[in-house]
Amino acid sequence: MSNPDILSLRRSQQLPPVLLALGAQIVALLALAAVAVALRESGSALPLPVWLTLAGLGAALLSRRLGLPAWWQGINLVFLPLLWLTLQSEVDPAWFLAGFVLLALTSAGAIRTRVPLYLSSPRAAEALAARLPEHAQVLDLGCGLGGPLAHLSALRPDAKLHGVEAAPLNWLIARLRLRGRAQIRLGNIWDTDLAGYDVVYAYLSPAPMPRLWQKALGEMRRGSLFVSNTFSVPGVEPDQEVELHDLSHARLLIWQMR
Numbered sequence: 001m002s003n004p005d006i007l008s009l010r011r012s013q014q015l016p017p018v019l020l021a022l023g024a025q026i027v028a029l030l031a032l033a034a035v036a037v038a039l040r041e042s043g044s045a046l047p048l049p050v051w052l053t054l055a056g057l058g059a060a061l062l063s064r065r066l067g068l069p070a071w072w073q074g075i076n077l078v079f080l081p082l083l084w085l086t087l088q089s090e091v092d093p094a095w096f097l098a099g100f101v102l103l104a105l106t107s108a109g110a111i112r113t114r115v116p117l118y119l120s121s122p123r124a125a126e127a128l129a130a131r132l133p134e135h136a137q138v139l140d141l142g143c144g145l146g147g148p149l150a151h152l153s154a155l156r157p158d159a160k161l162h163g164v165e166a167a168p169l170n171w172l173i174a175r176l177r178l179r180g181r182a183q184i185r186l187g188n189i190w191d192t193d194l195a196g197y198d199v200v201y202a203y204l205s206p207a208p209m210p211r212l213w214q215k216a217l218g219e220m221r222r223g224s225l226f227v228s229n230t231f232s233v234p235g236v237e238p239d240q241e242v243e244l245h246d247l248s249h250a251r252l253l254i255w256q257m258r
Contacts, residue, residue: 024068036051049084056077057077119145121250127244127252129159136158139194140202141164141201143170145174146175146177149178161178161181161183162197165184203229203230206232223256233255
């Protein structure tokens with residue numbers, strides 16, 4: 001691979017995966033449209049399902065070239081064929097609108113943060129509760145539906161619990177669920193100051209971990225704990241690793257800030 005190709009690939013990897021996947025779909029469709037025009041002029045044609053399959057293959061190969069994970073490649077492979085099959089069905093379009101609205105309300109901010117909705121197991125909260133200092137100020141970054149904070153409030157009533165969540169529906173559910181037991185703020189993790197907390201807990205994804213670690217280094221005070229569920233910080237060994245032995249084979253990675 002030439003140097004310009006490497007630089008282009010690195011720049012593309014800085015974009016959100018959803019935009020790269022969309023770009024792969026558009027490029028594949030444009031390329032096939034050009035081929036279809038050429039075939040039509042020569043008097044040849046292919047059935048629509050074949051074109052859709054070829055478009056999916058092209059988008060999958062492009063997404064692989066762009067360095068997208070295997071599951072994004074799979075989505076690009078089946079997206080257009082599944083869309084066509086769905087349009088052939090007699091499903092009321094209102095259901096698709098309802099699904100889109102629900103996805104938007106529960107996943108807002110995912111394009112920017114590249115963090116889907118993960119649900120922590122009760123064992124994560126139990127392991128975390130056992131390691132909290134007395135009267136700890138605890139922050140759950142991307143608190144989702146409030147599960148870990150709800151368990152912590154029962155296990156450690158002395159702790160002062162806080163959460164931040166970017167998706168409006170998740171925030172509302174967590175706020176109602178934890179009324180009087182935790183302060184839940186609607187906002188972005190990058191706009192949240194980590195300085196005032198003894199423990200910062202995060203169950204996010206691999207994508208934001210390098211940037212989040214730098215944020216923790218710059219804001220968290222000495223002796224405080226940064227805890228990640230499952231996802232590691234590249235090149236930084238945790239001070240402690242706790243296997244949770246739950247269904248998702250999760251683990252807590254714990255760093256003491258210095």
